[in-house]
Amino acid sequence: MSDNQEQQDFWSAKAGEKWISNQREMDALLAPVLQLVLDHADLQAGETVLDIGCGAGTSTAQAAQLVGDTGHCKGLDIADTLLHHAKRELDRPNVAWLLADAQTHQFQSNTYDVMISRFGVMFFSDTVAAFANIRSTLKPQGRIVMAAWGPAPENPWFMLPAQAAKAQLGQMPKTDRSLPGPFAFENQGKVVEMLAEAGFSNIKTTNHALGLTAPNGLDSAAQLCCEIGSASAALQYFNGTAEDRQAIAARIAELFKPFETQVGLYIPASIHLFTAQAS
Numbered sequence: 241m242s243d244n245q246e247q248q249d250f251w252s253a254k255a256g257e258k259w260i261s262n263q264r265e266m267d268a269l270l271a272p273v274l275q276l277v278l279d280h281a282d283l284q285a286g287e288t289v290l291d292i293g294c295g296a297g298t299s300t301a302q303a304a305q306l307v308g309d310t311g312h313c314k315g316l317d318i319a320d321t322l323l324h325h326a327k328r329e330l331d332r333p334n335v336a337w338l339l340a341d342a343q344t345h346q347f348q349s350n351t352y353d354v355m356i357s358r359f360g361v362m363f364f365s366d367t368v369a370a371f372a373n374i375r376s377t378l379k380p381q382g383r384i385v386m387a388a389w390g391p392a393p394e395n396p397w398f399m400l401p402a403q404a405a406k407a408q409l410g411q412m413p414k415t416d417r418s419l420p421g422p423f424a425f426e427n428q429g430k431v432v433e434m435l436a437e438a439g440f441s442n443i444k445t446t447n448h449a450l451g452l453t454a455p456n457g458l459d460s461a462a463q464l465c466c467e468i469g470s471a472s473a474a475l476q477y478f479n480g481t482a483e484d485r486q487a488i489a490a491r492i493a494e495l496f497k498p499f500e501t502q503v504g505l506y507i508p509a510s511i512h513l514f515t516a517q518a519s
């Protein structure tokens with residue numbers, strides 16, 4: 241049994257399937273976050289890249305384009321549904337896929353120039369062990385670039401759907417946001433300490449105010465929130481009905497309305513970026 245069995249079950253089953261069926265919209269929404277990672281990764285032709293928690297593989301595929309035919313990218317994920325989908329959709333000569341737990345997989349040493357991750361590193365039961373394990377496969381000058389959600393209160397993409405779901409269904413049990421989950425890295429200082437403990441050097445972190453652009457507009461974004469994220473979690477927890485879902489989606493649309501602009505729905509987001517070197 242994996243150390244991260246709960247996450248494996250979560251991402252392999254319902255969450256993975258939902259992510260795949262909404263992949264286009266999710267990728268468009270989160271494109272600025274991937275761009276942030278790729279800008280800071282500064283990938284060069286011929287480099288070898290490991291994409292941790294690659295999910296449906298969009299980041300791996302984009303990194304593969306940047307390193308070109310002489311480079312190589314490996315997308316690693318714990319969820320078979322997502323990884324098999326990535327393999328089916330995005331197979332190309334300079335890409336490989338690995339179904340594994342990044343925390344415990346026995347990597348080959350001295351293999352990768354860069355580890356990248358968009359939102360794939362906040363789910364480890366032992367983050368220091370996972371970082372140390374990832375470091376073991378990097379080349380001596382290898383670097384890591386990873387993006388994680390900043391503080392929950394600064395991220396209306398989570399807060400407003402949670403508020404809409406609470407109004408309809410009631411309060412979800414309080415959880416510790418520092419536990420594995422989307423906000424496990426909201427405390428930048430703690431992540432820096434964990435990276436240092438895992439042996440990384442030259443650790444830097446910055447916060448970025450980005451805009452998530454929902455490609456299909458307000459109502460579609462509200463429906464998407466009932467599939468993935470805090471409203472979806474509440475609907476699942478309370479066994480919400482179709483009526484509950486419709487009421488929550490309508491309320492989310494109202495709450496997102498102030499973010500509508502002439503060029504579409506533009507939801508502010510607070511994103512942390514972490515960079516470091518293997519030695």
Ligand SMILES: C[S@@+](CC[C@H](N)C(=O)[O-])C[C@H]1O[C@@H](n2cnc3c(N)ncnc32)[C@H](O)[C@@H]1O
Nearest residue numbers: 251293294295317318319341342358359360363
């Ligand atoms: C929020 S999704 C992000 C997916 C992708 N990086 C993206 O941005 O579209 C988090 C991903 O991390 C993966 N994950 C969680 N724990 C993991 C672990 N221990 N090892 C490898 N992948 C893991 C999940 O299966 C999921 O695909």
